[in-house]
Each structure stands twice: as structure tokens, then as C-alpha cells.
Amino acid sequence: MIKIAVYGKGGIGKSTTVSNIAAALAEQGLTVMQIGCDPKADSTMYLRGGVPMPTVLDLIRQKKNDFTLEDMVRKGYRGVLCVEAGGPTPGMGCAGRGIIAALEKLEEKGAYEVYQPDVVLYDVLGDVVCGGFSMPMRSGYADQVFVLTSGENMAIYAAANIAMAVENFKGRGYAALGGFILNRRNVKNEEEKAAELAANFQSSIIGTLNRSELVAEAEEQGKTLLEAFPDSPMAEEYRALARTMLGICKGEVKVC
């Protein structure tokens, strides 16, 4: 089982990218599970026609432990297994602790043994603001962390913070830094800035995604781009990125 966590600044396009990667991997015949680790609970939305689903924390809140694994998982496009951790009411509670509770509940209910996914993708909220948001990169969870960034300064800054956290946690047996993904916003010197960021962490830009209006158009339809426009050049970009990420996780592609 390959476990991958994707981090990056809020609004950078993590959920869009992760959902399209999930779809691309599923196209290859792999069983893919995507776990949204964000209180907004919208990570897997476009794999499921844009409709909301009950989150793990909603189920715990409403039913304590009186629910099944199947209640937490919905099958989306190409059979991608979708899970949303969920979170507290905005401005209240503890979202980090919520992520921990949700991931522990999934494990307790045997999600990995029952579904036996080939690939698990953790789509994690913006910054690693507390212990809860580092959970997906801890031992037993993701093996590789990929960081999504654009050339915008705030995105670069957030990406550096995340990469720093991965570096700091190395001695604890956490996930390794798989590399950076450039999601182009077409800002000045974007390639150079992203390359400099990667070099600072002895890593590299493992994939580049161009800006495409088709992504937003697909989401208007409640779909991932791979579902709505499978023959578009953008779909090929996602497929190429998915292949590279898989190759890195299998040790077939070397990063820097």
C-alpha cells in the first residue's frame, strides 16, 4: 500500500489536484482512497458529483461509535474511495485533534484492511499549524509528502514551512519529502522561484501543472477534469504527474 500526503497553502488547488491524481491512478486500475483532512470537508467533492457527504467527525458526533466503516466511505468516480475527516464548527473546538480522532477511527474500523487500497492520498489543510495536521505524515500514515506551490510568495512561504516540518521530523520516522509540485499561477519568475525553493530542501519540482480554464469548467459540472475532459491536454498533465508520484513512491523515479 502506498500512502501519500499532499500539503500546500490554502487555495493553491490541493483538493483539485489530489482528486485528479486519484482519478488518474484509478484509471490505471489501482484502488485509490482519498482522505480529506480539512474541516471544510470538500476534498473529494468533485469525485462525487459535487454533493456533500457525512464526515467521520459528524458520524462520531451523532452516533458515537454506533456506525460502520461503510458509513464513512463513499465510492466516487472510477471507484475512488472517498473519506472526509471533517471538523468542528468554525471558530470552536480543536480541528487538529479532530483530524487525529478521524484518522484513528478509520484505522479502528479497519479501513485499510477491508478496502485494501493500492494508494491512499491524504489531502491536508494548508499549513502544519499543530500536531493534528502533522498526523498524516507520521509513522504509519504517509510514506511520502508532496508539497503543492505556485510562484506566489505566500505559497512559496507556506511550502517552505511544510518542507521544514518534514525535515524537522526526520528523526521520528516520519514521511520523506517526495518533492514539490508547481501549480502555475503565471506570476513573474515563477519557475525560478519554485526551483529555488526545491533546491533549498535538496529536492526538485517533480511536476508542473499549467493553468487551465477547463479545471473550473469541470468543477462547474461537479466533476474532476479527468471525468469531464478526459482527452484534454490538461488531463494528460495530471496523468503524467500521477505516474511520476507513483514512480517516486515505488523508488523507480529518483528526486534530485
Next chain:
Amino acid sequence: MKRSFRIISIYTADVSGVCSALYELGGMVVIHDPSGCNSTYNTHDETRWYDQDSLIFISGLSQIDAIMGNDDKLIHDVVTAARELRPRFIALVRSPIPYMNGTDFEGIARLIETETGIPTFFIPTNGMHDYVIGAGEALAEIARRFVLPSSEKMVRSVNLLGVTPLDFAGKGSVDSLHRILEEGGWTVRSCWAMGDDLDALAQAGTAQVNLVVSSVGLAAAKVLRERFGTPYVVGTPIGAFTDVLMSALERAAGTGENEVSCIDRPQFPDGKTVTLIGEPVTMGSLASAIAQEYRCNAKVLCPLELHDGLLAPGDLVIEGEEGAEAALQRAEIVVADPIYRLICPEGVEFHDLPHEAFSGRCYQKTMKNLMELFH
């Protein structure tokens, strides 16, 4: 109000259970907590505190360390102390605060082990479970990490699993357990975990059978079953029940099958029923002994979390004080910790059986040796 306690006590929590189970094994036990779990432990839950040395520490977690995630302070303090004291192992114990803020104990344990070269592990307690969970998981971890590989079995040898003062505080309990087994023709290979050190426990893989004398020993028994194929028998050698248990040990040695003997209890169509309250293995075994000895019915009310497969037909799981009160409404004869007297209806014939894990030191002077109750 189902889980509230107005009159009676609550049972010792998981954090103290870990400390109690590991107390005599030469390791360093660190509770990551501001200081509260430790005073509960050494004031109420640990009878050996003033007579026998052990390396039980509290980290002194502060508000700012919790907010800032200052794990480095914990790591530094543990490493410094460990370098000086050279314990056999380091056990990190989680209290409610680090549980809530998600402190990564597995990562911290790995760092400490790398820095000190001393085996370091973490017991996932949170202060909200019963001692049987914490003590059980602590012994299971010892079984996973420290019992030496062995392919040979020593004929008619047995490990005693689940022996802590929380269930066996009566004077001479450990000696009685040894004596009874030896009289039955068995050699006690190791006792988990009173009276034996880590080196003795490390030999546990050579035993032919494991005897689980309290539910605290069940998790370790399952690990030893998995690692060495050793069958286990569940029950405490008390009174007339001892013969039943000895036969079960013989069978397990022969067939290699596990047996839960403490649910093996004679039933009588008429007569009074004796109600026992407490830990399911010791009380189930005592219930069987009483039933045989006095030819009456006996049932167990179990207020603890670990009871799956350990209760006989007619036994009950009770939740909270209300649950205990309701279950005692029709009781005729009760054998339980004296604190339960306070919620028994009038007219009940009550026999005191102090339980360290429930009333701490309150009745220490009258604490009974379960194995010698019928002598």
C-alpha cells in the same frame, strides 16, 4: 447521569495501571503530565511506593510547553535522566493533555531510543480508561519487545500473567500463587510482574502454558500465544476452583488450546445467590469457588472495561454508580469492596473484600489474600 459517581469511588485509571505493571522491572516510566496523575498513583494506587524503589517520573508538562509543542524539553529531560540512571527500558505514558493535543509519542520514543540506545516505547493511555487497559497494554509491550526467542518448551512450566498489587494486594499473594502452582506440579517460569525482574520475564517463551490470573494479563497472553504458540488458561487459583484450574492447565498443555476457566461455574436450581463485584477473572474464579464450596449460585457484576469472553451466563456488566445500584437491588449476599456497602439496599448480607484498584489504601490493613480465603 449514567456514568457519574456520587457516592462510590471510581477504579484506578490506565496511567496508574501502566506504572503498577512496570514497577518492578527496572525500567524508567515517564508520565507526560503537569503533575496530578503521579500523585494519584503514588498516594492511592501504589502500595510499594515507600518500601521499594522504582523509576517513576512525571515530566512536569507546563501550559506553554503544551501550547508550543515543546517536545524537546521532554526528550532532553528523559535523555538526561536515562543517561544517569541507565534503566533497562523507557516507557512513555500519555496523560489527558498530550492525548488531547496529539503529542507524537511514537516519534518521541524513536528519538529517545536513538539518542540513548535504551529500548523506548509508548503506552497509549489517556487517563480515561480503567487500569486493566493500561496495565494490560504495558505487559503486552514487554511480551512483544523483551521476551527472548525460544523454540523449546520447559515441560510443566507456567508463567503467571496479570499479577499487580491493584488486584493482588493481600499479604503473601505472590507466594501463595507460586506455592499452589508448585504443589500442582508446575514450575513457575515468571510472574508478570511482581517478584520477578525483566530477565526472568525474558524467559517466558519457554513456558508450556500461561496462566492469566487477572484480565490485566490477557493482552500479554495473546502476544505470547502469537509469538511462541503458548496456550493460555484464564483463572485464579482460589479455594475449590483450584482443582478446576489445574485440570485446565493439564488440558492446555496437552491440546495447546486456550481455556477460559473462570466462567466454569456450577449452577443450582434453588437457593440464594452470592453477588461478587470487581475484576472479572479474580471474581469469576472466586464465584466458582464459592459456588462449589457452599453449593449455591454465584454471579459477578463487572464494572471494568475488559470483560469480553470473561463473564459466565448470568454475570452482568455494570456501568457507573447507577448501574451498580440497580444491579444490587435484588442482591441477597454481596462480596465486594467495603465502599459498595454504601449503595447496597438495607438487609443485604455484605462481606468485605477490599480491592486496591477501587479503594486504594483505605482498607489496606484488612486486605485479603484471595488464594488463602478458604484456609
